[in-house]
Amino acid sequence: MKQLIKDYLDHGISRRQLVSGLSALGMSGVAAKAVAQNLSPLGPGAAEAVAAAAPVAIRDVEGNGGALFVAQLKAAGVEYLFFNPSTGDHPIFDALVDVPEIHLIKGIQEGAVIAMADGYARASGRTGVVVVANIGLPNAMTQMVNSYKDQIPLLVAVASVDQDALGRDQLQEPDHPELMTEPITKWFWQMQSTAAVAETTRRALKFAATPPCGPVFLSLPTNTLEQRAKAQVWERSKFDVPMRIRPDKDDIEKAARMLIEAKNPLISIGDDITSCRGEKELVELAELLGAPVAGLTGGLGYWSKPFPTRHPLYVGALLRTMRYPGKPDVLLNLGNRFGEIASPGTRLISIRLDPTGLARGAPVDVAMVADLRLAMADLSDAIRSMAAASRLKAIADERTARAAAYSKQMHDEREALARALADSTPVSLERLGLELEANLDRDTCYVTDADSGKTMDALMSFGGDDKPYFSTSPNVLGWGMAAGFGVKLARPDVPVVSVVGDGSFCFSGPQPLWSMARYKAPVTVIVLNNHSYNNERNRIWNGAGRQFEAARDMTCYLGDPDVDYAKAAGAFGVEGETVKQPDGLRDAFARAKSAMVEGRPYLLDIHIKREGLGAVSEWYPPYSVADLRTRKV
Amino acid sequence: MRAALPALVVLAIAAAVAPSRAQNANPLPPGEGRDLVAVACSQCHYLGTIAKIRDGAAGWRVYVDNMVLRGAQLSGPEIETVVNYLALNLGPGMNLSPPKPVTLPDGAGKDLVETRCSVCHDLERVAVVKRDRRAWPLIVADMAAWGAPTTPEEAKTIADYLTAHFSD
Ligand SMILES: Cc1ncc(C[n+]2csc(CCOP(=O)(O)OP(=O)(O)O)c2C)c(N)n1
Ligand SMILES: [Mg+2]
Numbered sequence: 001m002k003q004l005i006k007d008y009l010d011h012g013i014s015r016r017q018l019v020s021g022l023s024a025l026g027m028s029g030v031a032a033k034a035v036a037q038n039l040s041p042l043g044p045g046a047a048e049a050v051a052a053a054a055p056v057a058i059r060d061v062e063g064n065g066g067a068l069f070v071a072q073l074k075a076a077g078v079e080y081l082f083f084n085p086s087t088g089d090h091p092i093f094d095a096l097v098d099v100p101e102i103h104l105i106k107g108i109q110e111g112a113v114i115a116m117a118d119g120y121a122r123a124s125g126r127t128g129v130v131v132v133a134n135i136g137l138p139n140a141m142t143q144m145v146n147s148y149k150d151q152i153p154l155l156v157a158v159a160s161v162d163q164d165a166l167g168r169d170q171l172q173e174p175d176h177p178e179l180m181t182e183p184i185t186k187w188f189w190q191m192q193s194t195a196a197v198a199e200t201t202r203r204a205l206k207f208a209a210t211p212p213c214g215p216v217f218l219s220l221p222t223n224t225l226e227q228r229a230k231a232q233v234w235e236r237s238k239f240d241v242p243m244r245i246r247p248d249k250d251d252i253e254k255a256a257r258m259l260i261e262a263k264n265p266l267i268s269i270g271d272d273i274t275s276c277r278g279e280k281e282l283v284e285l286a287e288l289l290g291a292p293v294a295g296l297t298g299g300l301g302y303w304s305k306p307f308p309t310r311h312p313l314y315v316g317a318l319l320r321t322m323r324y325p326g327k328p329d330v331l332l333n334l335g336n337r338f339g340e341i342a343s344p345g346t347r348l349i350s351i352r353l354d355p356t357g358l359a360r361g362a363p364v365d366v367a368m369v370a371d372l373r374l375a376m377a378d379l380s381d382a383i384r385s386m387a388a389a390s391r392l393k394a395i396a397d398e399r400t401a402r403a404a405a406y407s408k409q410m411h412d413e414r415e416a417l418a419r420a421l422a423d424s425t426p427v428s429l430e431r432l433g434l435e436l437e438a439n440l441d442r443d444t445c446y447v448t449d450a451d452s453g454k455t456m457d458a459l460m461s462f463g464g465d466d467k468p469y470f471s472t473s474p475n476v477l478g479w480g481m482a483a484g485f486g487v488k489l490a491r492p493d494v495p496v497v498s499v500v501g502d503g504s505f506c507f508s509g510p511q512p513l514w515s516m517a518r519y520k521a522p523v524t525v526i527v528l529n530n531h532s533y534n535n536e537r538n539r540i541w542n543g544a545g546r547q548f549e550a551a552r553d554m555t556c557y558l559g560d561p562d563v564d565y566a567k568a569a570g571a572f573g574v575e576g577e578t579v580k581q582p583d584g585l586r587d588a589f590a591r592a593k594s595a596m597v598e599g600r601p602y603l604l605d606i607h608i609k610r611e612g613l614g615a616v617s618e619w620y621p622p623y624s625v626a627d628l629r630t631r632k633v
Numbered sequence: 634m635r636a637a638l639p640a641l642v643v644l645a646i647a648a649a650v651a652p653s654r655a656q657n658a659n660p661l662p663p664g665e666g667r668d669l670v671a672v673a674c675s676q677c678h679y680l681g682t683i684a685k686i687r688d689g690a691a692g693w694r695v696y697v698d699n700m701v702l703r704g705a706q707l708s709g710p711e712i713e714t715v716v717n718y719l720a721l722n723l724g725p726g727m728n729l730s731p732p733k734p735v736t737l738p739d740g741a742g743k744d745l746v747e748t749r750c751s752v753c754h755d756l757e758r759v760a761v762v763k764r765d766r767r768a769w770p771l772i773v774a775d776m777a778a779w780g781a782p783t784t785p786e787e788a789k790t791i792a793d794y795l796t797a798h799f800s801d
Contacts, residue, residue, distance in 0.1 A: 297704035298677065317704030319676040324706070413709055417698045430702070458702045544682045551758035611699060613682065616775050619764060 057235040061198070065225035066091020068197040068233070069157075070099055075233040076205055076240070078129050080105050080489065082117040086133030088159030088222035105489070105519065109511040110139035112482040116515060117154055118147045119447065119479075119486025122303070122470055125277070127153040127209050128486070134158040134219070135172045141184060144215050146472040146479055148184040150303045151275065151354065153213035155204050156181075160190070162223040181217040188217040194229040202239050211243050211275065211371070212354040247351065247370035247378060255349045255366050256382035258330050260392075265291040266328035268318045271473065272335025272353040274304035278373030279463065282306060282334065285376045286313050288383060290396030291332070292325050292403045294318035299454050299535060301338055303471045308464030309457075310411070312404035316458075324406040325399075335372045337473070340364060351375045418459050426607040427582045429528070433459035435582075439589045441495050442466055445487050448499040449480035452535040452611060453528045478507030484523045485516050495524070495596060502529040502558055503536070505565060510572045513601065517573030522596040525569070525576075530608040531559030534615065541613035548613060557620040565605035576603030660684040662728045666718030673707055673715060674700070683719075687727065687753035689780025690720035725752040725780055733757050742794025749783050750776070750791070759795070766800040 061071050069092055073081070082105045085093060096102060107113035110132045117128025128147075132140050137158055147154050160177060161170045174180075178188045187207040191200055200218065208216045259265055267289075273282055286293050286307070296302040297317035307314055315324050318339060322328070333339035333350040340350050342362035349366040352358040359367050368375060383392065418430035433456030440446070446462065447470045448454070462469040470487055472479055484498025505527050516523055537556035541548040547555075566576035575595060579588045588604050595602035610616075659671050661684055674683055688696075694716050701707055707715060722728060735756040737743050750759050764772070770792040777783050783791065 316706065317677075319704070319706065321672055321676060322706065323708070409708065410706070413712075414702055417701060421695075421698070455699065455702050458704070542678060542682045544685045548682065548685070549755065549757065550761065551754065552762060611695075613686075616772070618768070619762060 057238050059233050060230060061233055062228065062230040063095070064091050064228050065191070065194040065197045065220065066093075067095040068194070068229065068231050069201055069220070069225070070095040070102065072198040072201040072233045073129060073205075074099055074101055076202070076236040078102055078127070080117075080120065081129050081131060082107060082113050082120075082486075083131045084108065084110055084113050084133060084136060085131075086135065086159060088134070088161070089131055089157075089220070089225065091225040092131060092159075106515065107482065107511065108514050109509065110136040111143045111478055112508055112512045112515065114140045114143035114147065114154070114156070115479045115482035115508070116486040116489070116512070118143065118152050118472075119470065119483030120490045121147075121152045121154060121486070122150075122483070123445065123468075123487040123490035126490075127155055127205060130154060130156045132156070132158055134160045134177055137177060137180065141181065142476060143479060143482075144181070144184050146474055146476045147215045148186075149474045150271065150472055151212045151214050153208040154215040155201075155208050155218065156185075156215055157204075157218040157220055159225060160219045160221050163221045164223070166221065178217055178219040181215075184215065185217045186214040188219075190219040191221060191224045194224045194227040195231060197224060197229070198231040198233050202234060205236075206239050209240055212356075213275070244371045244374055245369065247368040247375045249378075251366055251368050252375070252378045252382050253386070255332070255368070256379055256386055258347060258349060258366070259289055259291075259332065259379070260383060260387045262328075262330035264325050264328050265289060265330045265332060266322065266325055267291045267293045268331060268333045268336045268339035268341075269293055269295050269307050270334065270336025270339055271302055271304050271306070272351075273306035273372045273376075275353060276335070276372040276374075278371075278376055279306050281373050281376035281380070283308070283311070283464065285380045285383075286311075287400070288380050288392060288396060290399030290403070292399075292406075294322065296336070296338065297454075297457065299451050300475050301473050302336075303473050305462040305469040306335075308461070308466060310461040310466065311464065312400060312407050315403060315407055316410065324403065334376065414458050423582060424609055425581055426530070426609045427579070427585065428609045429453060429455045429611070430459065431582045432456060432528075432585065432606065432608065435585045435589070436460060436497075439586065440467065440497060443468075444495040444497055445470060445491060446497055446499070447471070447480060447484040447487050449475055449477055449483075449504050450499050450501050450528055451475065451477075451503070451533075452530070452538070453499060453501055453608075455611075477501070477504040478509075480504055481508055481523075481525055482512035482515070484525065485512055485519075485521050488521045488523050489519075496522075497524045497526060499526045499528065501534075502527055502531065502563065502565065503533045506558075506563070510568045510574075513569050513572040513574040513603070516601040520599050521601055522599050523601045524592040524596060525574075525601065525603040527565045527603065527605045528608045529563075529565060529605050530610045531562065531618075532556055532610050532615075533558065534610050534612065537614055538612040551614060551617060552621075553614050553617045553619060554621055557618060559618060560620065566603060569603040569605075574601045574603055576605060578605045578607070580607045662722045664718055664722040666714045667722075669711060670715050670718050673705055673711070676705070677703075684723065687723055687725055687729070688719070689724060690716055692779050693719040693723075725782070735760060738798050740794055740797060742790040745783070745787055745791050746794060749781055749787070752782075753780070760799055763799050763801050766796050769795045769800065 080103050084107055096104060107116055113130055113132055117130045121128040140156060161173050167175055178190050181188045189200060191197060204216045204218050267286055292315040293307050293313050294315050295318060320341060328346050331346050331348050335352055337357055340348060340362040347365045350358060350364045351368045351370055351372060353372060355369045358369060418434055421428045422431040422434060437460045444467050446467045449471060480498050480500035484496055488496040533556040537553055566578050569576035577588060579585060592602040592604060660680055661667050661671055674680060697712055697715055732751060733755045737746060737760055773788050773792040777788055
C-alpha cells in the first residue's frame with residue numbers, strides 16, 4: 001500500500017489507478033477514495049503523507065501555502081469557499097483542483113461575495129469562508145459591517161503582495177491593508193511564513209467561530225502561498241472547542257426567585273437567542289411564567305425573530321411604555337442588545353452572550369454572561385424546582401389568557417387596518433404583506449434588507465414553526481439578494497424569498513443574481529419598487545428641517561430614470577416580471593413558485609406605493625450636463 | 634447621521650439618561666387626547682414633526698394606522714381619540730405658526746392659492762419651484778383628496794394658475 005501511494009504521489013500512477021489498487025488490497029471503495037482525497041493537496045514528493053491516509057485528527061502535510069490553507073479548511077470541514085479571484089491567490093485555487101469536497105461559489109462583486117457567505121453562515125451556523133482580491137477588499141468591507149455588528153462567523157482572506165515587496169509602494173496595495181479591517185473584525189493578521197499558514201488558518205477559524213462570533217481577516221502575502229513547507233492540519237474538534245458557558249448557579253437562583261415573585265414580568269428578546277439556537281427553550285420559559293414577550297420592531301436593531309410572532313404571549317415592540325402588560329416589575333432581558341431599559345420600580349435581569357454588551361446603557365440588578373440556550377434551560381429548571389407546579393400553572397394560565405386577549409386584539413386590528421389599505425395602486429405594503437402571508441409556504445426562509453418594507457412584518461408570522469427570518473441589524477444595504485442565495489445554499493430543501501427595496505437592489509446591483517443563475521439557486525427575489533429611498537426621506541423629513549418645510553425632496557426620489565428591475569435580472573440570466581396592480585400579485589407568485597420548483601430563480605419587480613412625509617413628491621433638483629455644453633459633443 | 638440609529642435604540646439609550654425628555658419637549662397644543670398622543674407617539678421618535686404637520690382626519694389616519702403597523706400600541710378606540718385630537722388641533726388652519734412671506738404673481742387663481750393652499754403648509758411649498766406642466770393638476774387633485782377645501786372649478790383655476798406661473 002505504501003508503494004502504491006508513493007507511486008501516486010510521484011505521479012507514477014493516476015488517481016483512478018490508486019483507488020482501484022487500494023480496493024484490490026481490500027480497502028472499501030469509500031475509504032480508498034478518502035485516501036486519494038486526503039493525499040490530493042500534498043503535491044509531488046511528500047512521502048510523509050502516507051501517515052495522512054489514516055483517519056486521524058491531526059495530520060502532517062507538506063505542500064505550498066495555498067495547499068496548506070486548503071488542507072486546513074478541509075480538515076475543519078469547510079464545504080464552501082466564496083470567492084472572487086486575483087493573481088496572487090492562485091495557489092489556493094490550484095490546490096482546489098484536487099479537493100472536490102470544497103465547492104467554489106463565485107460572486108462577481110466582493111460585497112455580494114461577503115453577503116452570500118454571511119447568509120450561509122446565519123442559516124447554517126457554520127463559518128463562511130471567503131477569498132477575494134486584495135484590491136477588492138474595500139468592496140467586501142461594506143458588507144462585513146453587517147457581519148461584524150451581528151457577530152456572524154466569517155473568515156475573509158486576501159492574497160497580498162510578496163513579503164519582499166511590502167512597503168515598496170506597490171501599485172495595487174496600500175501599506176498594511178489588514179489594518180483597514182481592524183474596526184470591523186474580531187481579529188486580523190498578516191501571514192508571516194508558509195510554515196505558519198495552517199496554524200494561523202486554524203486560529204482564524206477558531207476566533208471567527210468562538211462566541212460572540214464575528215469576521216476575522218487574513219492577509220496572505222503571495223510568496224507565503226507559493227513557497228512550500230511541512231505543517232500539521234487539525235480536525236475542527238481539536239481546536240474549535242465549544243464555548244457553551246453555563247450561567248452561575250447562584251445568579252440563576254436569584255433570577256428565578258425574582259421571576260417567581262414578580263407580579264408583572266416582561267421578557268425582552270434579541271438575536272443572542274438565535275445565535276445560541278435557543279428558540280425552543282425561550283418558548284418553554286415564557287410559557288412556564290406566562291410572561292409576555294416583546295422584541296424590537298422598526299427598520300433596524302435586530303436580525304432574527306427568535307420567538308413565534310403569532311404566539312399568544314408575543315406582544316410586539318419593546319417600548320418604554322408598554323400598553324400590555326403596562327409597567328413591568330421585573331424585566332428579563334434575554335440577549336437583546338437594546339433590551340436593557342431602566343425605569344424606577346422595574347428590576348432588571350439581563351443575560352447576554354457578549355459581555356461587552358452587558359450592563360452597557362442601564363443599571364442592571366442581576367447580570368449574567370452565558371449561552372442563552374443553557375441559561376434559559378437552567379432558569380426554567382430553577383423556577384420549577386423552587387415553586388409548586390400547580391401554583392406556577394395557575395399564575396401562567398391567568399397571565400397567558402390576558403396576554404392572548406391583547407395579542408389577538410392587536411392582530412385583528414392590524415389586519416383590519418391593512419385590509420382597508422389593500423386595494424390601492426401602486427400596490428400598498430399592507431396588501432403585499434397580506435398576500436405574502438397567504439401565499440408563502442410556512443417554512444419559507446424570509447430574507448430581507450427592506451427599509452419601509454419592514455412595515456409588512458407586522459402582518460406576517462415568523463419564528464417557531466413559521467417562516468425563519470433573516471435580516472441585518474445595521475441594514476447596510478445591498479445584502480438581501482446575495483444573502484438570500486447564501487441561505488438557500490445552507491437550506492436547499494426549504495423555499496427562500498429575498499425581499500429588497502429598489503434602493504437596496506441598486507446598492508448590490510444585479511450581481512448577486514449572476515450567482516443565483518450560475519448555481520441554479522431557486523430563490524424568489526421581490527423588489528419593493530417605490531421609486532424612492534422612501535424611509536430615508538421619512539427620517540430626514542421627520543426632523544422637520546428645510547426639506548420638510550419647503551416640501552422639496554432634495555435627495556431621495558429614484559423614479560427618474562425609472563429602472564426596470566425585471567429587465568436588469570434578465571440581463572444577468574434570471575427571469576423576472578413587473579407587477580403594477582394588486583390583482584396581479586397572486587398569478588405572479590404562482591409563476592415564481594413554478595420557476596422555483598423547476599430549480600430556477602425568479603424576480604418580481606413590484607411597484608409599491610410610497611408612504612409618509614413627502615411621499616407624493618416626484619420632484620428632484622433638476623440639472624442637465626448636456627445643457628452645460630457649448631459644443632454638441 | 635440619524636439613520637444609523639433606530640429611533641427605539643435612541644430612546645432605549647436616552648431613557649436611562651433623560652427619562653423625561655419627551656415630556657419636557659412636548660410641542661403639542663392643548664386639547665382632548667393630548668396626553669395620549671404625547672405618550673403613544675413619543676415612544677420611537679420625537680414629536681417635532683407631528684406638531685408641524687397640518688392634515689385632515691383622513692390624512693392623519695393614514696399616518697396613525699401606519700404607526701400601529703410599525704409597532705405603536707393603540708387600541709381601536711385609542712386610534713379614534715388620537716386621530717380626532719390630531720385632526721382637530723393640527724388640522725387645516727389650526728394653530729399655524731406665522732407664515733413665511735411669499736409673494737405670488739398676479740393672475741386669476743392667486744387669491745384661491747393664497748387662501749386655500751396655505752392652511753396646511755406654507756406657500757413656500759406650493760409656489761417656488763417649477764414643475765412639469767402635467768404635474769400641477771395631479772398635485773392639486775392630491776391636495777383636494779388630502780383635505781384642501783376646493784370645488785372642482787376652483788381646483789381647475791388653481792391648477793391653471795400654477796401651470797401658467799410655475800412650469801417651464
Ligand atoms: C450601503 C448603504 N448605503 C446607504 C445607506 C443609507 N440608507 C438607509 S435607507 C436608504 C434608502 C433605502 O431605499 P430602499 O431600499 O428603496 O427602501 P425604502 O425606504 O424605499 O423602502 C439608504 C440609502 C445604507 N443603509 N446602506
Ligand atoms: Mg425604495
